Amino acid sequence: MGCVSKEEILDKITSYDIFNYYLQPYHNSSNLLAAKNISNPFLAEKQETPSFNIFPSMTSNEWRYKDFATGDDGSCFDLTMKLFNLSFPETLEKINSDFTLMLDAENKPIKSVEQIKQVPPKYVAKQRPFTEAELSFWLKYGIDAETLKRFNVSSLEEFSSTSNTGNPYTLKSSPNKFIFAYENDNWIKLYKPLDEKKYKFQYLGTKEPGYIFGWKQLPEKGEKLIVTGGEKDVMSLSAKGFNAITLNSETATLDKKIVNELKLRFNQIIVLYDNDETGLKQSNILAITHGLHRLLLPTLQNNGKDISDYFANGETIKGFNDLLLTAFQTPAPVELYIDKSVYNAVELLARGEVEQKYLMEPIFPQKGSAVLAGKPDTGKSQFARQLCIQVALGEKTFLDFELHPLHNRSIYVATEDNEDATRFLINKQFQGLDKDPTQNLRFIFADTMNQEEIIKNLNEQLTLESVDLVVIDSFGDIFQGNDSNNNIAMRNTVKTFDKIGKEHNCLILFVHHINKAAYRVAPGQEHIQGGAGLVQKVRLAIVLSEGAGNTRYFTVVKGNYCPKMYKENSLELHFSEETFLFTNTGIMIPTSELGTQPDTFKKEEKINEIENIAKNVFQDKIYVHKDYLRRYCDVTGKGPADANRKLKIFKDTGIIVECQGGYRLDLPNNNEVINSIENNEDNNGIDF
Structure with a gap:
């Protein structure tokens, strides 16, 4: 009989799940974010400057922990062993039990209902009838036995659980120490009124998020x-x-x-x-x-x-x-509205949670504006459409990141693809996900609309039904301005849609392009068309770039609340040309290693080739245009059309100059020629 294996456990849950579960007592949030520092759980005293965090490893594709102050690091299994002082086999069995994975000693799922019932609970609470002293305690507040029963409050003789260090313990009540339990379906809240303040309340089991005590006892009106x-x-x-x-x-x-x-x-x-x-x-x-x-x-x-x-x-x-x-x-205060612009500190904190809210944690914010940019044919539109689909389907994750939609609804504004093209594309994606289409995904076909018409349609739809995500594909079609390098015009366009996102509590995601000069270099926010005016105004900017074959790289080039690791490293994705879907390979690559810098050597070869042609044609003579055409065709064996194309290159790069009504050689510095060639490639599409 072998023990439960590490591989079998990781086949059912992720290493992140294990970290998040056992580190729950040490962080004050539902999910521990990557690179968020917390106090080292192995230390007896809290760290004044927390330096312990978890992160996804680029080499092992599993999550690990690291404390940069103490040097502690390891896997989720190392953490569990050290946290609870267990051997490796004991650690595997504990995880198996705590997560109710139902793996037996031979690594086979337990299918028997009776066996499932035998899995030990995470706590045991032994009830007893209220004593006279306990009832007297409640009665001084006017709370009688009937009220206690109506609110599911019980008296405990004792309860057993496991401490944060993994040690089992049992606490018994006594005449001087009452233990009461507010009971719920899968958890209880303990109330020990005669204990010290910090020990008065305790939760056993998994507390229900957003629980409201007394809700079930309220009348309908x-x-x-x-x-x-x-x-x-x-x-x-x-x-x-x-x-x-x-x-x-x-x-x-x-x-x-x-x-x-x-x-x-x-x-x-x-x-x-x-x-x-x-x-x-x-x-x-x-x-x-x-x-x-x-x-x-x-x-x-x-x-x-x-x-x-x-x-x-x-x-x-x-x-x-x-x-x-x-x-x-006394008049109640006026409720805070979204369009209010001046707050005092109390009002500002009253606006809601202080923790950052995400649509896709920890990258896409819940509301505001973001941009997804890339060169043509990288799959930007398919990526954005897939996100819309999975949000509308109520999926829990996207690319293995947790989704937190409030409404499970999305809108896709298509300014380029028409109905026929979109129908073909989403059919492929729904089939690839093995899901049926949902009414929670709506499309606005805006190829003939101007910005005002798009905004009008969008506001009508968002008023009709709230959504989590609006994709605008593409940004160039809703930009109002004559010059995309005009920062003010760029900011004003983003501002218009950013306001819609904030008013309707949703994320506006623009699909956009990068500059041609950036096709071969590592992703950076400066390469997104529109430059600073666009990137400064959005909360998140992502570049989708190509790798070999069907590999794509997802790079956060700006993220106001995004962990640093996702800004310094790019996610490797696989794109399926069959389903038009992206999947996360689990690999992260340093962003600085992506792209290839312009190959100066090849450009110099190209320059030498052009110069040699010019030298062979012109030598030391001056040619008027008709004589040049004849000379070029004789030397190269090519026709007049090619001669005219090359003449333009010779002039644009400064290899020849006008002289006495014709042209002669005037070879400049090679760096000037390189710059001229790059300008020709980007602006004129000339093939050398």
């Missing part, structure tokens, strides 16, 4: 709703006939959609948080954000700070109703 600061406060209010809810914490934000729903269900909504520094600050932010009334409690006896303390101090329902009446008579 009601007169008043109180948004308060804790589970105990909700139950204290509910026991006295008030509708109340609380967020995960006082520092959590309330989603706009939820507020809109609550405003339809309740005539009046008021925020009532703790009467301390945090509560006062956060209730002000919440009230300003959503235009809600706010109630501040008076100073309470016995160091009381919340509504449950208010009632525990003997205050009456009538007294509380008087406070509510006064609060509702």
Whole structure:
């Protein structure tokens, strides 16, 4: 009987999944971003300057960790072994168990339902009936046994779990230390009211994101709703006939959609948080954000700070109703709107989460504007269309990066491809993804529209239904201006569409071109047509470039909130000419190694060839045009048309000059000829 293998585990989950799961206690976000420094989990004390991070390795195609201060580095398995003091086989078994991979000792999936049931849970909580002392504790806040039952609150005799260092432990209640549990489907929140403040609350299991305590107990319609600061406060209010809810914490934000729903269900909504520094600050932010009334409690006896303390101090329902009446008579703040341009600091923080939001983490922002540029035939349009399709399908990832769409909808504005071409292209891509077409992807065919007409159509569609992504293919067709090198005209065009993205909370992605002179060099933002005026205004700029065969390189040349590693390295992609789909090979290449610099040696050979032709034709003589034609044809054996083409090259490169009504040799410095040749290639398309 062999043990579970590393390969079998990585066939089911990624190395990133393992890192993110076991490092969860050490970072304060749902997903740990690449190159984001956190405190080293192996150290007893937190680092003053966090220097521990994870990153995808370009050589092994797996994620690794590195601490540049201590030198610690290794794989996800090294981290798990060190974090929990396990052997390698024990580490594999732990990952197998913690992720419920159902791999038995012979690396075969466990298919039996009974076997699945035998997988040990991540925690065990042993309930017991409430003791008299426990019921007395709740009753002083007006919370009776019926209220506890209605809100799924239980008393625990003990619970068992595993510490952050991997050691199992069990905690038992005692007459002096109650343990209560707010129970949910797959997780519980522990409340230990008689413990020190930092140990009072604890989560077991996987906490549901955005959970709102008291939501299930709300009536369909009601007169008043109180948004308060804790589970105990909700139950204290509910026991006295008030509708109340609380967020995960006082520092959590309330989603706009939820507020809109609550405003339809309740005539009046008021925020009532703790009467301390945090509560006062956060209730002000919440009230300003959503235009809600706010109630501040008076100073309470016995160091009381919340509504449950208010009632525990003997205050009456009538007294509380008087406070509510006064609060509702005070006008609520005006709700913050998107077109407001001046904020104080409190209002600015009230605008929402302080963490950067992504459509595709950690590269594409959730809203604003971005540009995807490249030379012709690199697949820019197919790439942008694939992103639109996968967002609209509600896919969880794109190119192995996590997607976070809010609506699972997208719009593709086609200014070049018509309906027939687009129908052919998306059919190939949907077939390649093995998915059926979805109504969540809409197309605006704008090949005959001007910018104003495109904006009008786009705003109508975005008002009709919110989307996550709008692709404009291509930028050149919506640019208003005579000169693409005019920075002001470029910025104004981007600004017009950037405003649409911000107003409708979506990302506008422009498909664009790079300069011809940049076809053979490493990707850089300076190579995108329109230069600084365009790149400075967008939040993200990407260049898609060609490699050998069907290889493409995805390079972030500007990313305001993109990790540095994705700016210094390019993602290697494979493009399928059969399905028009891109896939991530998992390889990253230093961007500086991409492209080939202009081959000066070959250009010098070309120069020498041109000079030799001119020398053989002109020698030391002066020829008028008709004599030149005859002479050129005699020397080269080619016709007059070729003679005229070469004459233009001779003149443009300065190899010959006009003299006495004709032409003669005047060979310049080779560098001048090189520059002349490059200008001819880029502007005239002359084939030497």
